[in-house]
Amino acid sequence: MINSSLAQQVEISGYFTQDSARLGERVGFVLKAKYPETSQLLFPDSTFDFSPLVFLEKKTFISNTVDGITQDSAIYYLSNFSLEPSVFLALPVYELNRYDSLTYFTNEAELKLKLMLDSIPEELVFQENNVYQPLKKSFNWLLFGLISAAVILVLGVLFTLFKDRIKAIFKKNREKIRWIQFELKWKRLSTLLAQNPNQELADEVIGLWKGYLESLTAQPYQEWTSSEISDALQDKEVFKALRSIDMIIYAGKEGKTEEATAYLFEIAKTTYKEKLNQIRNERASR
Incomplete structure (x- = not known):
């Protein structure tokens, strides 16, 4: 995690x-x-843990870019139900990189609790009441223990019955998050490569694509050559697309890459959907 005071290019x-x-x-x-307009930043959404504050609403604004520097902003509407005199909040901003991401945190902001009573009177006035009040009965620990055991038993049974479904939902959501991160990086790098085809960008595009397919299939895509990948997918068009980008990496040639990157993106999208179907079928077969 990186604090905003240490970041040189990203300021939050x-x-x-x-x-x-x-x-x-x-x-x-x-x-x-x-931040620089070439960077890709994500703000936290409603799934972020704002405790002890409670999330109500998020309002976003259109990004503004001047001289290569982009400015983004958002307002998070929250409520405080803590009785502490002050609560503190620091929110993260995520920068998507080639194979991972960096996290920047704001400094902690303080919100003080405003009490309804400004002051307490020096002399307290009590209302006279001669009505007898019922005494509280001792806590029934036996009943509490029986109820707690019953609740734990029910939760255990429910977890046993639905654990496969819960695992499948977790895997599915994890793949969706990976896909969103891949898609954002891919579109940014593909656009940059089309505008300025060079060896560094071409290598980064190929590495991103191979790494993502390897995470989906557990196959050694990053070790395979373009022809081996084409044979594994049984798709000659994949070889042509990879070859056109390989020529930039190894031969330093320039050329149009939009068609190649678009085809490779569709291959990744198809493999992603097949992964979701695989997770769904695994759950149905159990």
Whole structure:
């Protein structure tokens, strides 16, 4: 994790729109990011853990790019139900790189709890009441233990019955996240390669594609040659697409890469859908 004060190219900041708020009051948290337009940044969504604050709504704004520098911002509307005098919040921003991602955190912003009573009177006035109040009965630990055991037993049975489904849902969501990250990186690199075909970008495009297919199929795509990949997929067009990009890497030749990258993207998309079907079929067969 990288703090914004240490980042040289990416600058992020976050702050509450007010210093204090009442219990449960709606308050905004502003998140801003400033970075080179060639970078790809993602802001957290509603799945992020904002505790002890409760997420209500996120409002995003259109990115603004001037002289190669992009500025993004969003407002997160939150509520505080903590009785602590102050709560602190630092939000992350994710930068997508070639094979992994970097995480930047804002400095912690403080939100103070605003109490409804400004002051307590020096002399307390009590209301007289001569009505007898019922005494509280001792806690029934035996009943509590029986209920707790029954709840644990029911949860255990439910988990046993639905564990395969839960695992399948987890795998499916994990693949969807990987696909979104791959698609964002691929479109950015493909566009850059089409604009400026060079060895470094071509190698990065091929490495991204092979690495993603290897994660889907567990096959050694990064070790295979273009002809071996074509044989494994039984698709001669794949060889042509890879070959056109290989010529940039090994021969330093320039050429149009839009058709090749588009075809390789469709191969990755088809393999991704086959992976989802495989997960669905595994769950159905159990």
